[in-house]
Amino acid sequence: MTQEQEKVLERPVEYTGEGISVRALEESISDARRQQDVKVGELRQLRERNVEIQKAMAEEVRKLRKLSDYVSAGRLKGGFVANLKEILSYIPGIRRLSITQRSIEELLRQQYEISARRVKEAAEFADRLTAAESQLRDEIDRLNERIIDSAKNEERAANYLLEVNAVFQEAQARVAAQETGSVAVREAQAEVDRIKRVLADHSMRLQLYATAEDRLSRLKEGSVRIAETIANLQTDIRQYVVAAGEKLDLAAGQIQAIGTAADASVVVLELKRSLDAMTASMNETTRFVSETQIYFRKTIDDLVGELEIYDDQTRKVLETNLAASREIEDRRIAEAVQTALQRKAEGGGPEGAGAAG
Amino acid sequence: MTDPVPAGVTRQGKVAAQRLEGSTADAWIRRVCAAVTAARLNAYYPDVQRMRSHMEAMTSDVHRGLYAGVDVDPRSCLPTYREWVRVRTDGEVALKELPRLPSEWELAEKAKHNPEAIHGRLMLKRAYYQDLVKRPLAPLGEAEARLRKVDPSSRTAWFLVVMDKLEANGLYSRYSVALSQQSSLWRRPLVQLDSEQAEATSELRAVVFRMATFGAEATFAQLASLGDLSVESVVRGTIGPFAAPEISLPGDIKASGGGPDGCRAALHGVVADRPDVIAGAFTLDMAACDLSADRDNDPFEDPLAAALSPAARTEWERGREGLGYHVFRDRKFAVSRGLEDAVGALCAARGTRNVINGF
Numbered sequence: 001m002t003q004e005q006e007k008v009l010e011r012p013v014e015y016t017g018e019g020i021s022v023r024a025l026e027e028s029i030s031d032a033r034r035q036q037d038v039k040v041g042e043l044r045q046l047r048e049r050n051v052e053i054q055k056a057m058a059e060e061v062r063k064l065r066k067l068s069d070y071v072s073a074g075r076l077k078g079g080f081v082a083n084l085k086e087i088l089s090y091i092p093g094i095r096r097l098s099i100t101q102r103s104i105e106e107l108l109r110q111q112y113e114i115s116a117r118r119v120k121e122a123a124e125f126a127d128r129l130t131a132a133e134s135q136l137r138d139e140i141d142r143l144n145e146r147i148i149d150s151a152k153n154e155e156r157a158a159n160y161l162l163e164v165n166a167v168f169q170e171a172q173a174r175v176a177a178q179e180t181g182s183v184a185v186r187e188a189q190a191e192v193d194r195i196k197r198v199l200a201d202h203s204m205r206l207q208l209y210a211t212a213e214d215r216l217s218r219l220k221e222g223s224v225r226i227a228e229t230i231a232n233l234q235t236d237i238r239q240y241v242v243a244a245g246e247k248l249d250l251a252a253g254q255i256q257a258i259g260t261a262a263d264a265s266v267v268v269l270e271l272k273r274s275l276d277a278m279t280a281s282m283n284e285t286t287r288f289v290s291e292t293q294i295y296f297r298k299t300i301d302d303l304v305g306e307l308e309i310y311d312d313q314t315r316k317v318l319e320t321n322l323a324a325s326r327e328i329e330d331r332r333i334a335e336a337v338q339t340a341l342q343r344k345a346e347g348g349g350p351e352g353a354g355a356a357g
Numbered sequence: 358m359t360d361p362v363p364a365g366v367t368r369q370g371k372v373a374a375q376r377l378e379g380s381t382a383d384a385w386i387r388r389v390c391a392a393v394t395a396a397r398l399n400a401y402y403p404d405v406q407r408m409r410s411h412m413e414a415m416t417s418d419v420h421r422g423l424y425a426g427v428d429v430d431p432r433s434c435l436p437t438y439r440e441w442v443r444v445r446t447d448g449e450v451a452l453k454e455l456p457r458l459p460s461e462w463e464l465a466e467k468a469k470h471n472p473e474a475i476h477g478r479l480m481l482k483r484a485y486y487q488d489l490v491k492r493p494l495a496p497l498g499e500a501e502a503r504l505r506k507v508d509p510s511s512r513t514a515w516f517l518v519v520m521d522k523l524e525a526n527g528l529y530s531r532y533s534v535a536l537s538q539q540s541s542l543w544r545r546p547l548v549q550l551d552s553e554q555a556e557a558t559s560e561l562r563a564v565v566f567r568m569a570t571f572g573a574e575a576t577f578a579q580l581a582s583l584g585d586l587s588v589e590s591v592v593r594g595t596i597g598p599f600a601a602p603e604i605s606l607p608g609d610i611k612a613s614g615g616g617p618d619g620c621r622a623a624l625h626g627v628v629a630d631r632p633d634v635i636a637g638a639f640t641l642d643m644a645a646c647d648l649s650a651d652r653d654n655d656p657f658e659d660p661l662a663a664a665l666s667p668a669a670r671t672e673w674e675r676g677r678e679g680l681g682y683h684v685f686r687d688r689k690f691a692v693s694r695g696l697e698d699a700v701g702a703l704c705a706a707r708g709t710r711n712v713i714n715g716f
Binding site: 128130 | 373374437438439442443445446447449450454457459467474475476478479482497498525
């Protein structure tokens with residue numbers, strides 16, 4: 001073997017990132033998959049929170065609609081006080097209230113404070129979605145880095161294999177050129193075996209890096225889907241929270257105005273406006289919550305289903321890879337055993353088997 | 358019938374708020390808090406520590422810039438109802454959200470590269486919430502009844518009902534109602550006795566809510582008319598209105614008027630064109646059976662009394678004699694240094710001598 005060829009075999013190949021082996025790849029994919037499972041779990045929790053908010057909001061809207069309906073002109077023919085007594089009977093805790101127009105301020109304040117809390121809860125929910133999306137985007141960045149590393153390593157492994165293969169071809173030619181059974185042929189064969197070991201090592205790396213690139217890309221696709229789902233949800237909820245908040249701001253100003261107005265007709269008008277503003281606010285948020293509910297139900301279940309299918313596919317790919325690796329190893333062992341048996345039949349020792357392995 | 362659109366309220370039926378942002382809002386809140394402290398208010402006024410703590414939560418030092426500013430009610434020069442409720446709602450949500458938020462360390466790690474993004478914002482929110490859950494906040498309309506004594510022989514219980522309320526006109530008041538009730542009449546009790554604790558029923562609270570804007574005397578009369586209880590005194594301690602140069606005076610508030618509007622307009626005249634100052638008024642309005650005579654040391658006329666016709670006034674005074682109470686009204690001021698003389702002159706011109714604390 002020439003010095004140049006020796007240098008090729010001795011030269012360390014600088015692979016980037018973590019070292020690779022079937023076990024390391026498996027563990028790393030499992031880690032990424034676990035992270036994805038955590039995010040899907042969080043989405044499921046968010047879905048449950050969504051159900052809670054939806055129930056509470058539906059109740060608020062029902063109450064507000066009822067109040068607003070009673071305040072509307074057509075239902076106030078029985079007299080202001082009589083009707084308001086009925087209206088207020090829907091609010092727990094103040095059923096026995098002696099009614100004058102100023103009690104309305106108290107009623108509206110109670111309702112406003114509940115509504116403000118609901119909108120705030122929806123805003124918190126949006127923040128949690130944004131945080132979950134941001135974490136997923138970071139995870140996607142990390143996966144991308146690893147995909148790029150794997151692609152680069154795959155290229156390096158392939159280039160190096162071509163170089164080693166050229167050395168291998170020449171070594172095989174040298175074996176063919178020597179007299180059978182001579183010391184020179186044994187030396188040339190030993191070189192071939194050494195080169196084969198280098199070839200086996202880097203061909204395994206080539207295969208693992210190629211597999212890693214493919215599997216990480218598919219894992220990334222899953223994460224992108226979850227991130228997009230969350231991004232859509234949080235954009236929607238932000239819009240609803242802003243709209244609901246604006247309506248509530250209007251109601252807050254009107255509630256203070258009601259408290260200062262002493263005239264019954266003004267109070268009823270303001271009461272109606274305020275209730276309508278709060279109803280509109282709650283409607284905005286409830287509409288969001290209902291829509292997200294459907295979205296959650298459809299998207300997350302689909303997503304989880306796809307991720308599970310992906311898991312099956314991943315397992316199959318991995319099993320095929322492992323089976324192929326085992327097959328190659330088995331073939332090599334079989335070849336070595338075959339050589340050893342052949343040597344024995346010719347009356348020699350089994351030393352050749354060690355060189356082949 | 359009164360004017361259907363009260364002062365400071367738009368024709369669309371909404372209180373016209375004024376927005377203060379960033380450092381201007383912070384500086385204004387600090388001045389209001391300083392004035393409230395300088396006023397040295399007694400127990401008849403709302404809890405100053407809670408009020409300050411609640412208002413400080415509206416500064417960027419506490420909310421860490423999560424909110425752009427504060428809406429101010431120009432009638433009272435105090436935050437609008439919406440702002441008071443916002444802090445309260447944040448405090449309630451904080452209790453639930455804090456355990457759900459990632460740790461400070463985790464958020465700091467994630468926010469390192471992009472502090473403007475969500476994790477940076479969550480870090481600020483976490484700090485705000487942590488601060489908020491430790492803060493005492495001002496009650497905005499809750500009533501609490503304390504049992505003072507019980508006489509088993511007459512089956513009578515004496516209570517002190519205290520209610521702090523952000524009034525519809527933007528002022529912040531405390532109502533202290535001393536009353537007694539005989540348990541044999543508790544078919545429809547206004548105060549429910551539970552061992553040493555007493556709870557004001559919603560009915561009593563509603564009366565105070567309804568009568569709040571009309572003052573202590575009207576509340577006294579209304580409570581006395583409910584029966585089943587004997588009212589000894591009703592005291593209303595009010596914080597505000599304030600005047601600061603950055604808060605403009607609503608156009609329909611006239612300096613010639615009485616009550617909080619007249620006071621607001623007069624104080625605005627004192628602070629206008631003087632940067633970084635504040636003037637605040639603190640009213641004590643009392644109707645009590647143990648007062649020996651009526652006394653009025655408020656330079657601004659009681660709006661209810663001003664609204665009464667001569668005939669109604671005579672009727673009202675007859676009712677006052679029948680219920681056996683007298684009325685005391687006083688107003689003190691806390692003003693930035695240098696404004697004492699101007700406010701003193703304002704009081705003197707209206708025939709009163711008032712406590713004016715400069716700070």
